[in-house]
Amino acid sequence: MRKLSMNRDWIATARTLNEALPYLQRYEGATVVIKFGGNAMGDDDAMASFARDIVLMRHVGVNPVVVHGGGPMINDMLKKLGVESEWIGGKRVTDEATIEVVEMVLAGRVNKRIVQAINAEGGRAVGLSGKDANLMVCEPTDPKLGFVGTPVEVDPFVLERLAESETIPVIAPIGVGRDGETFNVNGDTAAGAIAAALKADRLLLLTDVPGVKGRDGNWVTELTALQIREMISDGTIGGGMIPKTETALSAIEGGVRAVVILDGRIENACLLELYTEQGPGSLIRQG
Ligand SMILES: Nc1ncnc2c1ncn2[C@@H]1O[C@H](COP(=O)(O)OP(=O)(O)O)[C@@H](O)[C@H]1O
Numbered sequence: 107m108r109k110l111s112m113n114r115d116w117i118a119t120a121r122t123l124n125e126a127l128p129y130l131q132r133y134e135g136a137t138v139v140i141k142f143g144g145n146a147m148g149d150d151d152a153m154a155s156f157a158r159d160i161v162l163m164r165h166v167g168v169n170p171v172v173v174h175g176g177g178p179m180i181n182d183m184l185k186k187l188g189v190e191s192e193w194i195g196g197k198r199v200t201d202e203a204t205i206e207v208v209e210m211v212l213a214g215r216v217n218k219r220i221v222q223a224i225n226a227e228g229g230r231a232v233g234l235s236g237k238d239a240n241l242m243v244c245e246p247t248d249p250k251l252g253f254v255g256t257p258v259e260v261d262p263f264v265l266e267r268l269a270e271s272e273t274i275p276v277i278a279p280i281g282v283g284r285d286g287e288t289f290n291v292n293g294d295t296a297a298g299a300i301a302a303a304l305k306a307d308r309l310l311l312l313t314d315v316p317g318v319k320g321r322d323g324n325w326v327t328e329l330t331a332l333q334i335r336e337m338i339s340d341g342t343i344g345g346g347m348i349p350k351t352e353t354a355l356s357a358i359e360g361g362v363r364a365v366v367i368l369d370g371r372i373e374n375a376c377l378l379e380l381y382t383e384q385g386p387g388s389l390i391r392q393g
């Protein structure tokens with residue numbers, strides 16, 4: 107057995123754990139959906155650190171559900187194949203050739219990398235896409251976007267069974283159509299729909315910025331639905347932050363207790379959010 111020495115790191119850890127104790131009880135049995143964006147993934151060390159957070163959550167009785175993105179990884183593969191993407195409102199215009207690549211990258215390489223990282227840290231993770239057990243049935247979002255889907259039915263059955271067996275689901279944002287089509291779903295949108303179906307206690311949207319930036323250029327710690335709508339219409343919120351904040355609003359309307367948009371690249375981002383008084387990021391909550 108490894109011997110623990112009373113070094114400063116150990117003391118810092120003990121202090122942190124002591125501070126975290128009241129929060130451990132608060133979240134016992136809670137369902138926390140974590141959206142892990144492609145830009146938040148980083149290198150193998152960052153991936154291992156994320157995986158450790160998820161495994162620790164599971165150990166203290168939280169039901170973590172991971173929904174991932176992988177936009178930059180799709181871009182890399184499309185570039186290799188000489189295919190260019192167009193974006194409308196933070197969503198990739200997806201034709202037949204593109205959807206094949208999107209499914210291969212997300213449900214294949216990216217999904218398995220996360221599953222493997224969690225399992226390597228001592229967790230038990232299972233990789234799924236929205237096609238598995240009809241988890242996420244979609245309809246086309248807009249004819250202009252091609253095979254981009256909006257989730258219309260999320261069946262949490264398989265997720266509930268996995269939670270009972272303390273297994274961590276890792277979900278690629280691929281949806282299935284009523285006629286068996288494959289849909290590309292924005293990762294934030296998928297995470298929001300899944301969080302709403304589970305009536306999750308928390309939805310954490312991990313990205314590569316500290317949260318939502320306000321009109322004055324400062325990061326906003328808490329936002330109301332009204333503020334978000336105003337910031338989208340006056341252009342303060344743009345690009346990929348649009349689907350993120352829209353997801354936050356629909357998740358709250360769908361019964362999720364709180365949504366936090368935060369920087370997934372910081373060490374222990376998820377744990378800091380759940381187990382400290384003032385977590386990092388921008389909080390949007392019910393009421
Ligand atoms: N008001 C804003 N606050 C923060 N980020 C914003 C804002 N408006 C636009 N953005 C952009 O949104 C990006 C986050 O979205 P995106 O790149 O799609 O993230 P991810 O890949 O993690 O899902 C930020 O990097 C930033 O460039």
Ligand SMILES: CC(=O)N[C@@H](CCC(=O)OP(=O)(O)O)C(=O)O
Nearest residue numbers: 143144175176177197198292293
């Ligand atoms: C419709 C749509 O835009 N889908 C995204 C799915 C991946 C994703 O959302 O990845 P990030 O979270 O890393 O951005 C895409 O094709 O890039």
